[in-house]
Amino acid sequence: MTDATLVLVLNSGSSSVKYQLIDMADGSRPAAGLVERIGEPSFPADHAAAIGLIGAELREKGLGLDSPRIAAIGHRVVHGGRYFSRPALITDRVLDEVRRLVPLAPLHNPANITGIEITRALRPDLPQVAVFDTAFHATIPESAARYAIDTELADEYAIRRYGFHGTSHQYVSRHTAELLGRSPESVNVIVLHLGNGASASAVAGGVCVETSMGLTPLEGLVMGTRSGDLDPAVLLHLQRVAGMSVEEVDVLLNRRSGLKGLCGDNDMREVTRRMAEGDQRATLAFDVYIHRLRKYVGAYTAVLGRVDAIAFTAGVGENSAAVRAAAMANLDALGVELDPALNAVRSAEARLVSTESSRIAVAVVPTDEELEIAEQTFAVIRRTDE
CATH class of the missing domain: 3.30.420.40 (ATPase, nucleotide binding domain)
Structure with missing residues (x-):
């Protein structure tokens, strides 16, 4: 070796x-x-x-x-x-x-x-x-991976849920367990990767069982410039009524939607600054973003059955106390209690921002996709050398 x-x-x-x-x-x-x-x-x-x-x-x-x-x-x-x-x-x-x-x-x-x-x-x-990026999500069951369209057509064109940001979700779910002083196999975690691109995952005992992105990174949460979940008939409507081409619809959903489409800014820092000044479009964009996020937290709580921790990561998740506070507000019934003082602290370290009495821990875990890639790479070559 x-x-x-x-x-x-x-x-x-x-x-x-x-x-x-x-x-x-x-x-x-x-x-x-x-x-x-x-x-x-x-x-x-x-x-x-x-x-x-x-x-x-x-x-x-x-x-x-x-x-x-x-x-x-x-x-x-x-x-x-x-x-x-x-x-x-x-x-x-x-x-x-x-x-x-x-x-x-x-x-x-x-x-x-x-x-x-x-x-x-x-x-x-x-x-x-x-x-x-997709590998960590390969474990999701067929019931979660399958879209309810013609099976033969879906198989022919490889249409299914794949998920993305996998290295981040894998890294953060594992380090959340470490933060709790437990093994990954004993912990159920909802990971919220919130950057310009955003995705959620439900991780049961270190294994991904559901994720928000699908065939492409467009599905799921509201993002900086991407729409996330959308009635598929919207695309047909835009083509039929607005006369938009496939390429124009693609640009709309990937580059002119999400926060940018709602208020003109895709940077959450700018959105929250405008909110503080009373800007109604920015406030609506923030509310839409948070509403979708909370829906996924609720859905993934149902998927997992037991949630030990909710982990925020990536640019917005790690740095926006406002997003974390709004997303976790009024979740007492789920056992979530955010500590406002801890949540307000800015730090580059992994940390808990929930109260000691919170049944579900809320964590901020800075992601490190490069380190995850390096560790996986090194593990592969060590196995090859053995």
Whole structure:
């Protein structure tokens, strides 16, 4: 087994590449950064150029892509379909399967594939691992995964609930259990990942049994620019009555909806600032956001039967005391008691914000998807070396 302990985590997006270099021996991060605006004038021409810049930045720290201290590269891959229910050591066959899943994630998987192809060409000797956003949700039962449409049609076109933000939900549910001083197998957690994209999950004993995002990341909670749950007939109505094309409807639901569609701002900080000034559109947007969130908390309480903790994470979940307070208000019947003083504290640490007498703990657990990807990557290569 190699003594190398560094894992390079790459998140290749359509116009950016984020990276972190994480030392699995001590959790330190010798390097991290973001190359963005790929393809624009005066910026990297393509992903190969972007990864070349990352390699140069790493070399400045004495840790180039050719460094023998790097044990593996872990790649975030958005969609693993039904084929991938766990991280996978990247081979030609694995890459072919990821390509086959492009129709399910046409905006994300191609960029993920590009990052993999470039780094494999640069370091063909180095183990590389794909960690899938969908994998943690592969355990949800068929009753939750199936949409009530024609079964043969659904199977032919792989239409079902897949869920996303899986690395975040897995990390946060596990660390919530640790915060409670219990094992993940003994804890039922509702995880609320609230960023510009937002999703909820119900995790029973460390296993995901339900999640809010579906075939795509559009379903579920109200988000920054995405609508979340919607009567599907709205799409037909807009096409028939408003004369909108499929592309126009797609842009509407993904980029011009959610908080932005309701009040013109997709940043929760701006929404709450406007609320404080008495802005009615911002207030309505906030209320719609909170109403949907509370519906999911109630629904997932029913799904789990017993809830030990509700965990808030991601940009909004970690930083907006107003969102947490509104979402948890008047849930006494469920056994939720938020401590206003604890909730108001800003901290980068995982913490409880509920009262000592609350039957359901309310936690704020900063997510760390890069560390989760690194840990899963390192675990895969250690198993391979054994």
